[in-house]
Amino acid sequence: MALHKRILCGLALVVLAFAGTATAGRDGPAPRTPEAADLPGSLPINQIQVLGTHNSYSLPIDPQLRALLRPIFAGFDKMIEAMPDPQKALFREEHPNAISIEEGLNYTHDALTAQLDLGLRSLELDLNPDPQGGQYLDPAGYRALRAQGKGGLLPIDSAALAKPGFKVHHITDADFRSHCPLFTDCLREIRAWSDRNPGHVPLFILIEAKSQSLPLFRDSKPALPFTPERFDEIDREILSVFPRERLVTPDDVRGTHPTLNAAVRAGGWPTLAQARGKVLFLMITANGPQGAAGYLAGHPSLQGRVAFLRAQPGEDHAAFLMYDNALTRTREIRDAVAQGYLVRTRSDIETFEAKVNDHRRADAAFASGAQIVSTDFEKPGNAYGTPYVVTLPGGGAARRNPVARR
Numbered sequence: 400m401a402l403h404k405r406i407l408c409g410l411a412l413v414v415l416a417f418a419g420t421a422t423a424g425r426d427g428p429a430p431r432t433p434e435a436a437d438l439p440g441s442l443p444i445n446q447i448q449v450l451g452t453h454n455s456y457s458l459p460i461d462p463q464l465r466a467l468l469r470p471i472f473a474g475f476d477k478m479i480e481a482m483p484d485p486q487k488a489l490f491r492e493e494h495p496n497a498i499s500i501e502e503g504l505n506y507t508h509d510a511l512t513a514q515l516d517l518g519l520r521s522l523e524l525d526l527n528p529d530p531q532g533g534q535y536l537d538p539a540g541y542r543a544l545r546a547q548g549k550g551g552l553l554p555i556d557s558a559a560l561a562k563p564g565f566k567v568h569h570i571t572d573a574d575f576r577s578h579c580p581l582f583t584d585c586l587r588e589i590r591a592w593s594d595r596n597p598g599h600v601p602l603f604i605l606i607e608a609k610s611q612s613l614p615l616f617r618d619s620k621p622a623l624p625f626t627p628e629r630f631d632e633i634d635r636e637i638l639s640v641f642p643r644e645r646l647v648t649p650d651d652v653r654g655t656h657p658t659l660n661a662a663v664r665a666g667g668w669p670t671l672a673q674a675r676g677k678v679l680f681l682m683i684t685a686n687g688p689q690g691a692a693g694y695l696a697g698h699p700s701l702q703g704r705v706a707f708l709r710a711q712p713g714e715d716h717a718a719f720l721m722y723d724n725a726l727t728r729t730r731e732i733r734d735a736v737a738q739g740y741l742v743r744t745r746s747d748i749e750t751f752e753a754k755v756n757d758h759r760r761a762d763a764a765f766a767s768g769a770q771i772v773s774t775d776f777e778k779p780g781n782a783y784g785t786p787y788v789v790t791l792p793g794g795g796a797a798r799r800n801p802v803a804r805r
Contacts, residue, residue: 433598433675435797440672444601444647444679445663445741445770446800447671450791451521451603452508453745453773456567456585458576459507461553464540468573471615472500493723496751503749504569505782506775510578511585515592517778518796521603521743521771524567524585526633528623532563535580539572539616556580565636571612572619586640593645593676600797601647601674603771605743606633606706607683610690625684627696634705637680647679649701649718658700658715659707663739666804680706681719681743681771712740723748725764732767736802744769746789747776756785765792768802 433440438447460468482490494503508514511522529535541552555576560566565582568575579585593599608630612622623629637646647669649659656662684690691708698704700715710717712735720735722728725744735742746761747753753776764772774789781787791798 431598434596435600435671435795438600438671438797438799440670442671442799443666443668443804444671444674445668445736445739446804447600447797448765448768448770448772448791448800449520449600449603449797450777450789451519451523451605451743451771451773452514452777453523453775454506454525454569455508455511455514455519455522456524456577456579457506457508457569457574458578459553460504460574460576461541461544463544463549463552464573465501465504467540467543468615469501492727494749495724495727496749498749498751498754502751502754504574505750506753508578508775508777511588512592514777515589515596515602518791518794519777520600520796521605521773522589523605523607523773524582525569525607525609526565526582527568527571527609528625528629529560529566530563530623530629530632533561534620534623535566535568535571535575536560538575539619540575542618543616559584565633570615571609571622573613573615583636583640586637589678590640590645593678597676599676600671602678603681603741603743604678605681605683605771605773608633608690608694610684625690625693627693630694630696633682637705641678645677646705647674647677649704649707649716652718653700653702660700660710660713660715660717663718663741666739668739668741681709681741682706683709683721707741712738719743722769725767725769726760729763729767732769733802736768736770736800737804739804741771742767742769743771743773746772746774747787750775750782752776753781753785753787754783756787758787758789761789766801768800770800 536557553576559581562581566580567582567585568577579588608625610622610625652667653659653662654667694708701708707719708716709719709721719741721743722732723745732742732744744764744767746764752760776788779788
């Protein structure tokens with residue numbers, strides 16, 4: 400009798416297993432649990448907080464080039480002192496530590512996919528115009544080293560650099576090695592990851608329009624200016640990889656409000672449920688209002704644009720603000736977040752915090768309520784041999800923002 404029952408139970412399990420297989424085959428795989436499932440889907444996306452990386456594409460500078468740049472970088476203090484007072488004050492705020500420029504480059508990141516797999520939900524890409532292709536194919540720093548008979552230089556992706564399109568690197572002719580030197584290649588990598596992880600919380604991709612020349616070498620190439628047409632091209636390159644429905648854009652947030660600023664202050668951000676699997680692009684431009692003007696030209700309040708543009712509170716297009724120094728700007732950040740703005744800040748600046756293993760800035764950044772906190776040290780192991788590493792409090796890919804909206 401006992402054997403008979405065991406046989407019947409075994410048959411029942413087989414039938415149930417078959418039924419489950421048949422259902423999966425008919426209806427597709429069971430739905431995947433969404434990321435950060437503990438957060439309610441009704442939560443607006445400006446009420447979450449994520450961790451990201453700064454200059455996310457970065458690969459190490461060749462050691463021979465670092466040695467060549469050392470005396471050149473030493474003269475930068477004179478350039479800073481020559482800045483107009485308002486520009487100098489902002490520079491000192493955003494670069495507050497007594498550390499050399501060479502030390503400031505003492506970081507590197509894994510490929511974008513590996514960062515996303517680690518739980519980072521914000522990436523930063525610096526864009527340099529190259530409409531014809533080849534503008535950055537032969538960096539002056541490497542030319543100078545070859546002229547000295549130096550070889551064995553760390554490689555660059557010549558095939559990607561030869562193609563037309565925006566190039567992703569930090570400092571032309573000096574800090575130019577990149578995991579994905581072609582912007583559209585970076586976008587395709589992010590899109591591929593997003594496709595494989597459809598329930599992810601929204602990705603916040605910062606893009607910086609690089610427009611300032613640094614004449615590090617006698618034959619350094621000047622930066623190409625960002626015109627309205629080149630800003631149009633940024634939007635086109637993004638839309639060539641991400642369909643409109645995979646993005647959260649200024650038009651989505653503005654809705655029927657007269658300005659984007661009015662919309663965000665009225666709570667116009669989409670909910671987490673609406674934004675899962677989507678991407679927001681956040682643009683940084685140099686030169687303040689002058690740099691921003693090209694992206695706003697013909698697009699008041701960012702109408703029809705793909706990216707949110709760094710702004711000052713109260714401007715018509717203001718939705719995204721940036722206060723990198725969380726130690727001195729805590730009050731401003733908390734106030735901006737409470738008003739509905741999206742804010743980026745940094746947990747470490749120029750590698751100083753990693754050098755001395757100081758978490759005060761990181762603690763201030765997370766406590767400030769800035770929705771995006773960027774680090775250069777998202778995993779253990781750094782050039783200084785300290786235990787400094789930054790992770791999102793509580794772990795995971797996102798948490799509820801500690802600063803409540805008014």
